[in-house]
Every structure is written in structure tokens, then in C-alpha cells.
Amino acid sequence: MxxxxxxxxxxxxxxxxxxxxxxxxxxxxxxxxxxxxxxxxxxxxxxxxxxxxxxxxxxxxxxxxxxxxxxxxxxxxxxRPAPPAAVAAPGPVARAAGTIDPGSNRWWAQSDLAVTTDAEVTGLTVEVRVALTGGIVSTGHWQTRSAGDFTVTVAEESGALVHRWTLKEGRTVPAGPHTFAAQYNHAEGTRDASGDTYTVVLTGRDGGRTTLRGGFS
Structure with a gap:
């Protein structure tokens, strides 16, 4: 060899x-x-x-x-020491409450969603879901912020009439109280709103996100 x-x-x-x-x-x-x-x-x-x-x-x-x-x-x-774990930024501090407007009647109703933010947000999506309990037809919507700041859609999804507000890119919502309202006709009589829900997703300047959910009383 x-x-x-x-x-x-x-x-x-x-x-x-x-x-x-x-x-x-x-x-x-x-x-x-x-x-x-x-x-x-x-x-x-x-x-x-x-x-x-x-x-x-x-x-x-x-x-x-x-x-x-x-x-x-x-x-x-x-x-070698392990690198520090990434810490997610805290989401914006906010509160939300859903109510049926006192001006509602036996054929028509308005669901009011009050959203209060403690700081400016750069992203905001609001959904109001009205359960299809009978005769539900959208008659409009409004919000206290400028209509030009949001893209608004209304559609039936998974057994509910969904009003959705999405903040446009580059727009912001300042700290303070804000209201979003969904209007609709319904079958004659006192309507049960226990199946109605809302979802609010807020994004702060640092990228932190907060999600709020609830119903309407």
C-alpha cells in the first residue's frame, strides 16, 4: 500500500x-x-x-x-448566552361599549358602538354584526370621524349583517371618544339583540395591537 x-x-x-x-x-x-x-x-x-x-x-x-x-x-x-427573547409592543389602551339606540322602534333600529382610545392609533377596524333575526336590511351607517378616513362595507356573512369600517392607510384616529352606528330595518316587533356582536382591532404607532369584543344591550 x-x-x-x-x-x-x-x-x-x-x-x-x-x-x-x-x-x-x-x-x-x-x-x-x-x-x-x-x-x-x-x-x-x-x-x-x-x-x-x-x-x-x-x-x-x-x-x-x-x-x-x-x-x-x-x-x-x-x-454563549442565549439572545434576549423578543417582546411584543403593548397594544393601545381602549374601551368599547355596544348599545341599541333609544330612537329605535318596532320596524327599525340603530346599533351604537362607542370606542374610546387613550392614544392616537394608526390602524383601526370596527365590525358590527347584526344577527339575521328576520327582516334585517341595512338602511345606512355613520361615524363621528370623517367619512373620508374609512373604507366602509356592508354584507351578509355567516348569519349576520356585517357593517365594517377600516381606517385607510396613512390616516390616524386621535385619542378620545368615537362612535360607529349601524342602521337597519327588522321584522315588526321588539327585536332581540342578544345575538349581535362587535369587534374592534386597534394598532398603535409602535405596532402594538389591541382587540375588543362584546355585544349589544
């Missing part, structure tokens, strides 16, 4: 296995402390044996060095 092939096989074996570092160091030290075992002299034999032993020791020392560096790298990674 020539020296190049020997080196290749030793390197493959080193990569394929996880050697015992302590035993390998001991073997290398013993080998380096004394000459290779004596063998019968034949022409060219002694010089080849010495070269093979030297190559073996060199490759083994290289493997030990790599293992040692690997151990240091693992230790360094284990000792």
Missing part, C-alpha cells in the same frame, strides 16, 4: 468515526516516545516502515487537533 493511499484511508476513517480523544493522545505519545518496532532488514523496507509510521503519527495528530478544536467550538457555543 503506498503512502498516498494510506493517508487517504486514515483520513476517511477519522471523518467517519468519533475517536476516543484520550486514548488517541496516549497512543500518539507512546508512538512518538520510541522508534517503530524493529523488523528484518530488507532493501528499502526499513525506510518505508519509518515513513509509514511517521505518516500515521502525523495523521493521528491532525485528527486529535481537529477533535480538540471541535470540542472547544462546542464548549464556546454552549457557554
Amino acid at each position: 503506498d503512502e498516498t493511499r494510506l493517508r487517504g484511508e486514515l483520513r476517511e476513517a477519522a471523518l467517519a468515526h468519533r475517536p476516543d480523544r484520550a486514548r488517541m493522545l496516549a497512543r500518539v505519545e507512546r508512538g512518538m516516545a520510541g522508534p517503530p518496532p524493529a523488523r528484518p532488514r530488507t532493501p528499502g523496507r526499513a525506510s518505508w516502515a519509518g515513513r509509514r509510521w511517521t505518516a500515521t503519527a502525523a495523521v493521528a495528530a491532525t485528527v486529535v487537533g481537529v477533535v480538540g478544536l471541535g470540542g472547544l467550538a462546542v464548549t464556546a457555543l454552549q457557554d
Whole structure:
């Protein structure tokens, strides 16, 4: 077996296995402390044996060095402090209350949603869901903020008439009280509003988000 092939096989074996570092160091030290075992002299034999032993020791020392560096790298990674966990920004402080407007009658009603924000918000979505209890048809909507600040949609979704206000990009809503109203006809009589709900999602300047949910009394 020539020296190049020997080196290749030793390197493959080193990569394929996880050697015992302590035993390998001991073997290398013993080998380096004394000459290779004596063998019968034949022409060219002694010089080849010495070269093979030297190559073996060199490759083994290289493997030990790599293992040692690997151990240091693992230790360094284990000792490295973990990065601080990301903390979500707190959402805007806000309150909401849903009521049936006292001006409602036996054929028509208005659901009022009062939203109060303690700080300016850069994102706002308001949904008023009127349960389809019979004869429900939208007759309009309004809000105390400028109509040009919102995109408003009205549609039937999952058994409810949904009035949705979405603040347009680049617009803001200042701190203070705000009202959103949904108007609709209904079947004659006193309507039960216990199935009506609202959802308000507010986003602050720092990206924090607050969600409010409730019903109408």
C-alpha cells in the first residue's frame, strides 16, 4: 500500500468515526516516545516502515487537533448566552361599549358602538354584526370621524349583517371618544339583540395591537 493511499484511508476513517480523544493522545505519545518496532532488514523496507509510521503519527495528530478544536467550538457555543427573547409592543389602551339606540322602534333600529382610545392609533377596524333575526336590511351607517378616513362595507356573512369600517392607510384616529352606528330595518316587533356582536382591532404607532369584543344591550 503506498503512502498516498494510506493517508487517504486514515483520513476517511477519522471523518467517519468519533475517536476516543484520550486514548488517541496516549497512543500518539507512546508512538512518538520510541522508534517503530524493529523488523528484518530488507532493501528499502526499513525506510518505508519509518515513513509509514511517521505518516500515521502525523495523521493521528491532525485528527486529535481537529477533535480538540471541535470540542472547544462546542464548549464556546454552549457557554454563549442565549439572545434576549423578543417582546411584543403593548397594544393601545381602549374601551368599547355596544348599545341599541333609544330612537329605535318596532320596524327599525340603530346599533351604537362607542370606542374610546387613550392614544392616537394608526390602524383601526370596527365590525358590527347584526344577527339575521328576520327582516334585517341595512338602511345606512355613520361615524363621528370623517367619512373620508374609512373604507366602509356592508354584507351578509355567516348569519349576520356585517357593517365594517377600516381606517385607510396613512390616516390616524386621535385619542378620545368615537362612535360607529349601524342602521337597519327588522321584522315588526321588539327585536332581540342578544345575538349581535362587535369587534374592534386597534394598532398603535409602535405596532402594538389591541382587540375588543362584546355585544349589544
